Amino acid sequence: MAMDKIRLGVAPTKRAFLSMEEAKRQKDKFMAVIRSILPDKVEIIDIDDLCENGILFQTDKIPAVVEKFRAANIDALFTPHCDFGEEQCAAGVAAQMKVPTLLWGARDERPNTDVGRGRDTQCGMFACSKVMRRFGVQYSYIWNCETESEDFRNGFDAFIRVVSVIKTVRTLRVAKFGARPVPFMSVMANEAELATKFGITTVPISPTAIAKRADQILADNGEELQNYYNDILARIDTSATQPEQVQRIAAVTLATKQLMLENRCSVGAMECWSATPIIGVPICMTLGELADAGLPISCETDLNGAVTLAILRAITLGDEAEFLADLTIRHPENDNAELLWHCGPFPYSLKDPDSKARLVGGQERWALKKGDITVTRFDDIDGEYYLFGGEGKAVDGPETTGTYVWFEADNWKRWEEKLMFGPYIHHVGGAYGKYKKVLREAARYLGLKFDDASEQGTYSL
The missing domain is CATH 3.40.275.10 (L-fucose Isomerase; Chain A, domain 2)
Incomplete structure (x- = not known):
């Protein structure tokens, strides 16, 4: 008997004042990777039609994102950080969806310099996780690693299997x-x-x-x-x-x-x-x-x-x-x-x-x-x-x-x-x-x- 696909809502987030160009570059990288993992088992629901470049950074977009994910009846939520992110947006969606949630952001290539500012991704995830806890969100986490790494692929694969267990038990x-x-x-x-x-x-x-x-x-x-x-x-x-x-x-x-x-x-x-x-x-x-x-x-x-x-x-x-x-x-x-x-x-x-x-x-x-x-x-x-x-x-x-x-x-x-x-x-x-x-x-x-x-x-x- 075939198992139903896992419906995964993906809501990438960025800090409003940080580079959109760099955020989009990060988003394109990790979206390509997750679409290649268990493609016959996972249906990805993105927010490309709701937010600029499919990245959530404005609080007034939260209701539309939640509405889309509810209509799709998602089984889980992934909130990858393109940079520091907006914790109020990430936690705002997760708190309303009340489904298993995955946090992760790609490892920053370098620290800030006088010439340019970095993404501060890890810093933002520490902030976001605290807000998730305050909002009562139960979440999983893949440690701060490169997008193309085995750690990320294995962590994403494991999360999908965790969601499969939860979905199975709660409807058994x-x-x-x-x-x-x-x-x-x-x-x-x-x-x-x-x-x-x-x-x-x-x-x-x-x-x-x-x-x-x-x-x-x-x-x-x-x-x-x-x-x-x-x-x-x-x-x-x-x-x-x-x-x-x-x-x-x-x-x-x-x-x-x-x-x-x-x-x-x-x-x-x-x-x-x-x-x-x-x-x-x-x-x-x-x-x-x-x-x-x-x-x-x-x-x-x-x-x-x-x-x-x-x-x-x-x-x-x-x-x-x-x-x-x-x-x-x-x-x-x-x-x-x-x-x-x-x-x-x-x-x-x-x-x-x-x-x-x-x-x-x-x-x-x-x-x-x-x-x-x-x-x-x-x-x-x-x-x-x-x-x-x-x-x-x-x-x-x-x-x-x-x-x-x-x-x-x-x-x-x-x-x-x-x-x-x-x-x-x-x-x-x-x-x-x-x-x-x-x-x-x-x-x-x-x-x-x-x-x-x-x-x-x-x-x-």
Whole structure:
């Protein structure tokens, strides 16, 4: 399922009495750069039609700029400084828009001289940030760096991903398929609090509805089912699963997807193994397949796990699937590695090319690919919400059943202590790439306590 573009309002600012020619030169440089970053993910709304050279420096232009951004329903605001800037203009727009706001200005080439005055950009941003704080604006900042630098490109990219997380969480609808398995008290979550604190809506859907829809899909035996069944056979060795089971898994996957889309849900939480008698087959493969379809679903009706998956999908801007894993065993030889495993719900797109894809008793079996991995967990205790986050990499390890990856951290003992003493459970989410700084910044906007895996928490004995 494709993600909506991030709509970014851009309102450059300059000091009224400083050079317009130089301000325009700066504006043209950074606008060219930001238009080249994630162009298929970001829609830029400028103010070229409202202000001279598209730069805001007159207070009487604030209402028109705000009106345009509101009409465009922007998700975030960028107020780049062409020089010192006009803090009353920048903060005036940001205070009315009340969306995530990004501050930055290019590094000045030289100080003032007797011959000419510089831009004083950094000085102006210090002033502007104070006014932003006074106006109650929550903002992000890219440090004072050159327009063409990797720091600027990486910072802008990260901000877009932060906005994607915030937009996703605040409009999230979670399909709750069934109740939690009886023994799993650990996955209990407060649906009312998720709604009031974050705007997250939980939509209950019975596993019986999946079974009934799957029955109809099998009875119709339409082209979509036949094509999907053949696709499964082409990708995965299903010899250890009965053909009628594979067909039902295909039907269940299509049924679950239909129910999610009909209920406008972008993630789900599935009762899974305890609902197998109702659904008729293990649901594991369905979870992996729908993650690849942009509709990730957590196991064991883990609602906070579903939010975790939504956050990860938003961070990757929908470009790569995410997975929810059990924390299981330590690596037998590598003290800093842990087995991230589940009985068979990981997405096929993340499979290691050297690992054979098998379906055994209706459950997937393969190892995930090598690469950098960000691990996170959204969770709560006593009304406080946390976001655990850290980075590591996939490494070699013994083969096992189900779907899995051996994950190496910088210091697993510290990670384990964090996870044991924090309000977390045995489930964590994973996505390929390095996104800890995005998680940290998104947590700040959402009012979550960011729990950095790289920082020591409570010590074990």
